[in-house]
Amino acid sequence: MGKRSIIPYGPQHPVLPEPIHLDLVVEDERIIEAIPSIGFVHRGLESLITKKDYNAMVYVVERTCGICSFMHGMTYCEGIEQIMNIEVPGRAMYLRTIWGEMSRIHSHLLWLGLLADGYGFESLFYQTWRIREKVLDIFEATTGGRVIFSVNKVGGCIRDMNQDKLNMILRELDDIEKKVKEIQKTFLFDYSVQSRLKGIGILTKEQVHDLSCVGPFARASGLDMDMRYLGKDAYKDLEFHAITSNDGDCYARCEVRVREIFQSIDLIREAIGKIPDGEIDAPVKGLPNGETFMRVEQPRGEAIYYIKTSGKAFVDRLRIRTPTFANLPGLCETLKGANLADVGLLVLSIDPCISCTER
Amino acid sequence: MVDIKNPVESCEVIEAKDLLVKVLEKKKEGLRLSQICAAYTDGKYELSYSFENEENFDFVTLRVYLELEEEIPSVSEILPHAVFYENEMKELYGVNIKMINLDFENKLYRIKTKTPLLPPEERKRIEDARKSIAEAEGGIKEED
Amino acid sequence: MSMVKKSPWVLHYDGSSCNGCDIEVLACLTPVYDAERFGIINTGDPMQADILLLTGGINSQNQAVVKQLYDQMPRPKVVVAIGVCACTGGVFKECYNIIGGADTTVPVDIYVPGCAARPQAIIDGIVQAIDLFQKRSDEHELLMKNKGKKADLKTKENNNSSDKGNEA
Incomplete structure (x- = not known):
């Protein structure tokens, strides 16, 4: 029976990109329990609905998180469109899908780089982010912004992409795919990386169900749940099957995300081949009246937006x-019984986006 | 082609005293808890407990309408990971939830303003009501 | 001491930011926009850092953390506020939990606007911070030298007065 002590972890730590505080109850290098303490990034942006009307809220919602910013704006717009029964034209749906899948590629590449930095492989971190710069160049060429690009509005999209730009995207994607294939050899088959990631932080399928985990974190334990099966936007016409793995450890989570990058590249190619011509936005008449629960698969998992309106210009x-809010209990469960040296990697394996969690 | 799921979304209004039984029923049916949230309209709280089916993505919401000072029991004994949602509701809206498993006592986000999402006039009414209840209980204990 | 000023170390802390400016700061330190060619390195230890990069607004929870980080850094030091949230509070200025920009807690020297701030603007801010840091290092060295001279003068006066006392 060793002596128990409490070690504070965070909010400022070289491995963590964002401030989160964990109190780790430790006995001889093994963690017994972890109690999270969040609230450093809490801005309270849900209170801005009283000051900005439902059109201007798109800009606020996009700034919930800088990494998944496009998907947040898209989810909000789709929620309002469902309340007001607006039918978005086909071309706008395909454009949203293309930008959304590129957003997923950029988010997974970012996570892979941070994971490499987390176990000390700095040159791999730099190589991964260099590939990611190509995706950001595509964003800048098509929308004008690198991380936060407001191209969503209630009713459709603000900008269009002509055929030249779509051909440019196809050329760049070939290059990106070639480079990611070289990088994946190190992430998946290198001996030192495997010995750091295999066998730690295992969660079984029953635990994932009991704790309601979402996203690649849950799919790595064998749960086949992906909101793209709902067939919204262009997904009803595309060939899509969710990627799962059965091991449930950190290596499986890394593998699921690497394979999702290749799947997103194939989905974008298919969407560019099938994109219809036409308008990119629909006219919006009247004010929203009703409520909805809108579910969308963001890069980190399933996000649910609850929007309640009652016929005014301001949302209620x-x-x-x-x-990440749904994955926090899963994080506390994986930390039990882990070594103190693995805490950084386990926190990174849920792909934490603390600014999303605390809004 | 992708096998598209067409989920059924439904909303059921229940009383506060039936909450624990209904939540236990949903858990036994194999549904998972998706989210719990609170809203405030016309002088009452509207709590929504949402459940999701992992096979066909059906979405079921249990809706409870509460008066401002009414008590409601916590579901964290049946669903342990609901503590974060319930602590958030308690801190941001001042919902009177009893017996939460891990009660952060309004220090989950550690905000300086109390119950910031309630309109200011309701905030004062709740604080005065709770103070008077606490004083009444304290008064009875002193008499003993 | 004079060699330190040519390669200052950078500490980056995110206080209630949405992450847009943070990943642009990290993108500055990686290939393509490489800011390390100016001699800086990203460190995680505040006691070894010279330049503090702050993103995001200040709220009641992280005010104490930012103040502690600033106090732990040794002098001379430079503070750069990156992004419009760190300058004034940004689009969240009217939220109930945001007190304001970084200058409500620590003295800021350089403001880099933008939402999210572009890497070109961030590198411009870092280069100006390096110039300011070099100037402050020179002033700091001069101050230390003058302090040393004053200390010598005082000890000489004390010795003279004690000699006079002994003679008397």
């Missing part, structure tokens, strides 16, 4: 349930 209630 906006509640954002982000995927």
